[in-house]
Amino acid sequence: MIKRILYLGYYFKELDSKKLGAFIKHAQDATGKSKLGLWADAIQASLKYNISILDYFYFRFYELSATEREAFAGTGYMYEYQLKMNPKEHRDVLEDKIKFIEKFKDFVIRETATIDVLEKNSSKLQSLLNNSSGRLVAKGSKGQVGAEVKILKAKDYTPESLIKYMRDNNFDLLEEYVMQHPDIMALSPSGLNTVRVFTQIENGKLHYLGARIRVTINSEVDNMAAGNPAATINLETGVVDGPGVFSDITREPVSVHPVTGVSITGFVVPFWPEILQMMEKAVFVAPENRSVGWDVAITEKGPELIEGNHNWCKLLWQLPAKKGMKGELEKYA
16 A cells, blocks of 8 residues: 555656646536545545556546446556566667667668767768658657657758757657558558557467557657547457547547548558567567567558557557456466
């Protein structure tokens, strides 16, 4: 209990007050409960179910029974689970994008280079500036959850100004922009739409915890935190079998992309067998990390890895499924 009280203090420290205010109002309108009552229930739930204050609203605990609440893996539970499955001493290869690209180079198609290489190798820098997409992705190698990522137009830069821009903004990695498969471009062309595959290694064998497609809506990045929806993918068929769900509880799920008009539900993910074949190999490159959320881009040539996440998102995993899935992890805990 002492640990959970400490967690609660951390949750209060990190609270997004604007988001919380909107969530409380939505919950009040939906249930008729008072603000004080919701606060009291959220605090009690945090201590009892090992969740954060915002988790209470993300998971709509204000509408759920005790049994339904118990099924959700919240922030505290996930922190402890992922710490056990992906020990800190082995996480570097996933936390550092430069190390990740080197370690998983067999599964990376796009051209990449560190800023140190670019400063020494003018032909490499020119090659990236001349890449066929006409765009570049500047990254901070230690950035998390879509942070420290900037999409650039190659025509706007000279070799010198690009290096200066990267130095000035603490970007130490440059990548060619991924040209995604035409079917995915038709679904949403505003940004790179990736597939997140959740995997678990147990007794030397690969187990799938699920897969989601992240869909951009007028956004260059596809994270749910950036306001985008995600939907479940049938692991056997590669067909999206649910609507796009937002982490913002004030927004309704969408079955059709609101800009392109392409159906999200029923969308067939290209190269699905090839994605699973890639996973069968990739998860064992750094098997010390037993539970990973893999971001996969899909090009005309096939799938490629963007990154692997040791602290993969509980919301992306459970919200599109519209249920708590802690039981899936308890098989391995």
